Amino acid sequence: MRSGSWSDVLPAILEEESGGDIAFEAGKMNPGVNTYLVRSYDRSALIFSFPAVIRCGLPGQDLLPDKRGYDGAVGAFIEEVKGHSRSIEGLRPLGGFDTGFPQNYSANIEPVTFCRSSFGAGQQLWKADSENYLDDKGVHVILSGALPYPGLPSEPNIRIIRDKLSGLMESVAEIVFGLDEKKTEKYALCSADQKMIREVLDSKGLVAFVGDGTRGVRTYTRHRGHFRVAGPNEISNIPFRCPVELEPVEMVLPASGGSITGLGIRKKEIFAVTGSNAQGKSTFLQVIRSGSDDHMPGDGRENVVTLGNVMTAESGEFEIPGADISMFFSALPPGMSGTPKNVYGGGSGSMVMAAMFQEAVRKNASLIVVDEDRSATNLLVPNCMQSEDVTPLSVICRSRREKLKGSSVIFAAATMDILVAEADRIMKFQDHAAVGILRDEFRSGLKRHLESVIRDL
Template sequence: MDWKTTGFPDDFAASDIRQVALADYLSRTAAAFIRTKHMDQSVDSANSGWSGPKGGAFTINAPAQEVLPRTSALIVPGEDKSLEMRFTVSLPARGRTILGREAKTILCVNLPELVKKTMLYPSHVADELKIHIHSVEDQAYMRSQLEAKGLVAFVGNGSILPRASGASNRGMVGEHVVPFESPPGLEVSLKRKHDHKVRGMGISKGVTLLTGGGYHGKSTLLEALQFGIYNYAPGDGRELVVTNPAAVKVRAEDGRSVTGTNISAFIKNLPGKRDTDAFTTDDASGSTSMAANISEALELGAQVIMVDEDTSATNLLVRDERMQMLIKNEPITPLVSKVRALYDQHGVSTIIVVGGLGDWLDVADNVVGMAFYAPRMLTMEAKDLIKQAPRKVMQDKKYGSLPDRALGFPAAILHDKTPYAKRKDFISIYADRALQDPSQTEAGIDVSGVEQLVEVGQTRTIAHLIRTLAAAEDFEGVCLKSALAGIEAEVTLEKAIPEKLPGGDLVAVRRFELGAAVNRIRGLESRAAKTEAQTGEGPKKKARIDV
């Protein structure tokens, strides 16, 4: 529909972030309308056998709590600016018979009603739509202030961090819910574009330790921070939580595939003289997988690494003084010995949840303790404790170099059907082979350990972009870092999604999650990317890849 016909004010599409917010609101409205009118059900859901009527259900890529660029709704720029909505409908039939009258109702009654209620401005509650757009714009504006203030994250006072349940991403409600309140020593303020300043806890660059007793909220706080890279719909409870957009949560992943990743910063001198400068395995251990996850995140430009003790390989986090004395030929250098060098040499901050590893107190710039879901500033107490009970925590002066690799993709990526994701944690690659060989049904990319993916639509976008990357491969392979930077110039969280992307079920994703999926493809080939001196060219530019 052309923009003038929709009646939406031009101001609502004046910037990328406003376009993203408007499109998100329209997708939510369409999804709610479809559910309310039961348009998401078949013409006769009670009798769905082969001889019974089927079809008629409308489907749109309904948003969750996060506000993200989606192909379900977008503003097409240009002189003939327009609003585009993408959804599907299953045309009705009974066995092999077309149900023409039901199709007429769907296409001539239900469809126009959906268009009218969704794509025309007078059909919306103006104040509600305005609040939605302003809230999203405020969040993006707050996030943009972190760098200048020397912060990597911020949690606004009054935020509701716990979720309703493990199966629901909505905020918890009830008398027992404790709104977040910053300790005085960490309280800072951020500006909003459309409201007064917000006060809350600022997490500074460097090494921040989150600690406290079990079930007191430290992992809940970290979870809110790791998802602070996203904007949220008003009323979620996390609208005032913003994090550096280059923050990456890492964990251990037993059994993941690793190809040519430099993990020598953490692991050297493996038995059998295995090369850890370009480590490859089809079945990584907890420590090698976590080392690879950190290294791969740094390769793609991560500025903050987030870690939770509960999902980590303990031997990669710490090795106490007694074990150092007992085991002389340990090949692992733990993260506790590297985080200071990582920050000093590369400017990468670390936020870690620790409940039982006291050596981390020696390397922390700030220690935040959670007690009954309330944060306390414990930095001074931690320093006093270090003096009273000193420990010998080895520190490396240098972290080491960051990898930069060129990758070659297995032929199946291009020869089989396009990789596709039916669920958030897995991308199927060998679609054609699965028909002939049932053992290939679950052959593909396991992204269950990539914790900052929030929607299956993001995994579908990754599947589409992986094939795009594979098609761009030349005789030197694909330089992962520059290729993903080129893609992120078009597909990113706070930029309107390109209308040339196919279908209506794709959702924007960061280069970190896309890169994580690429790195988990079994059968990859890897080698160090050529330097400027080797190529005889100037500084590398972003690779131009048509998404």
């Protein structure tokens, strides 16, 4: 007996094997998106994906004080499954280990240390998200992987695939019952703490918090090539400590109990991160941005929390489809059309950055992140050749703060001393450790430096 395709027979296979502790979740089936059984491009494997529900909670679920920690609990469960994918026979299909090219399916078992990113990062990774979650009905997951291609869907071949998928489902369900309750609780409380702190940042006059002990340096892999999803670097990570000069704040950990100290970025403030090259300035900005996500124990950023509406402004060259750049430009250069409040055309690096910055202000971004390494520097500080039609960010910070409305600004700069001098607070990285610098001291040092430059001209 044959069917038209493997995708045609998949629902029947899964429904027949559903029962006991785990079942095919037909109501969540989205054919071709999260539910499929198709031959691989190299024609050596059957690639599968389908939604399943484990009809029980996770160990300790009833003891969790808040459902906002469920993401962390699911993350602990998924990582446990990945960790056994090579050693338990029934789990091997997740990594496609028995196919000719298992490297093609390694994203399914790539470890992750974050969960519930609000930015859609790491979509190819298996993690806690809108399709992998916990509720009162059980643990809902998307199971994906690959099996060696057995041939067309004849009865004998269908039995082969049925047995493999049945074994996978049973093995995944068994992991639940073997989970360490304390580990599940730890991950759940960690996730809940981050969500609950994020909810109170505004009332505390903060837009971001970086806890002492944070390890921000990342290790990148084939599947985790972006800082949001990259794992911790175990070799070169120097824990962050908030300098006394920056007035550390204490945050209660609502779910797990206790408290933690660290750096709070305040509402409507200009915060400068400075220091020499390769000292960790850009990494610190990445840490701040990643605080919009939730991280699991061991990630290094689990005590970093940022309000979700963080935006960046950086240089680029692309078509501007009608943007307001009037905060920075009072006139347009040749080749651009419209007005500074509604400009069209191929924008320069500084115009693109101006458009991004002003769009962030328009959207009431809680925090605007600017990195000198990715900026049009002529938009940051003035120079003696600059047109009067351009107002750089340093001037806006000094005398036109009202244009920023309610947004805070954090920037990293190694050479933009004039911009740094306008910051409310200044943090310097020296030997990769944070040091606080009083603004008056910085300005006095800058004045002496500029006077020496003038004398040497």
